[in-house]
Amino acid sequence: MATGRSYDMDICEELDWRASVQQTTDPDHLPQWLAAASRTLYAGFDPTSDGLHVGNFVALMMLRRFQKAGHRPIVLAGGATGMIGDPSGKNQERTLLSPEIIDHNLQSISGELQQFLDFESSNGAILVNNYDWMKRWDYLSFLRDIGKHFPVNVMLAKESVKTRLEQTDAGMSYTEFSYMLLQAYDFVHLHKEFGCELQVGGSDQWGNITAGIELGRRLGTSPLYGITCPLLTRSDGAKMGKTEQGTIWLSPQKTSPYAFYQYWYNVDDDVVGRCLRLLTEMEREDILALDEDRQVDPGSRNSQRRLAETITEFVHGKDGLSKACRASEVLFGAEVSALSDQELAEIFSDVPSETVDRGELSGDGLDILEAFCRAGLAKSKSEARRCISQGGAYVNNHRVEDVEARLSTNDLASESVMVLRSGKKRYALLMFP
């Protein structure tokens, strides 16, 4: 991860072009200030789950861009703030996570965070955990030294608090209300400790960031700055990175490279441009060329392909990308019967599989309805029957039309695996060891 460039590159202009800026605290002076010297900045990630997901990606890219421009990023893992739960953007009180879970999550995300930044060079990134300094406080001192600087009327005016309180049935506990203080203090602490002067985050962090800046002002630090980036949303307004099946994670254990690749490949036309800008480090001319291409021939979906390739390679490496591509090829119709057990296992690693006794294939063979049920593609034989009679059932990518069909060893795709499919995309494997 080379960071060859110097900080005289116009990072503000770059971020602007990439539509990465929602709001800044000081739009007039920020560009000069950033151009004048190598600055230290931070973004926080709370251990609310045991991995990073697409939603965290925007802020990570932000840090990366700053680092490339010669600034020094700090990644803050929120061991302390995670104990409390950020009310921002949530319309309900959060349930507290147990310390054990938080600790476990902390381990996972800390590891992942390191993948995306350079920790070696002169402006190498720093990983910190706010629990390390928060644990030193006792309650009374914190109230006297920090809490004293927070006017409640100002806190109440913050968007994150206001929206929650306006929903009469939601409400907010004192605990969550205090979250802001912790994050504000983080900023001030990082300033004292590392000279950190800028905080970046998603637009939902605006209130927390400005709280930190305000606290700094009252405690007499030099001016602090904040930048928020827009939250990535789909054209229907839903947050990116969530599907019906769940969150898209960065870790290959939680979301396979294939599923990851597919997610980006299927991004809507009207969002893909923003994704290319916001989430990749692709050159401007390439992105503009894709914009053009999309206008002329949207059906080619070159934008989606490039987006999927670029991000998948970035997150999962060349190897992950090639696996994802290969799986995509096969899962979208290619012939399956020429493959070996091992190849199938690799390609269909995402696909649920069931083991069935090989003996079932001998004699009359295995009832096709039974097979679809066992594979989990149908909840009942009626459902399986329906699926077949409507032409939605496939064995080894070949449509099955006969409801009475029976499967034998001839229907194995490889030595011992059979590939079943319902509809266009729902696959399942049956293994006959």
Added chain:
RNA sequence: GGGGGGUUUCCCGAGCGGUCAAAGGGGUCAGACUGUAAAUCUGAUGGCAAUGCCUUCGCAGGUUCGAAUCCUGCACCCCCCA
């Protein structure tokens, strides 16, 4: 305390004592079209050894040849009057 209304298949919601596995919508699944999209259109949508059989209409009983539909009791929900 008094009076009234409700509880239906994944969800909403219609259901005359038989022709009710139960209208309609949503969702979901599949098909066509397509760009592995969106929109649209079509079909399906309790289970099973399937021209039939079994289980479902808050719960438990009862009336009846026959009940989601009538009666009794119970539970939960809503509304109105005090």
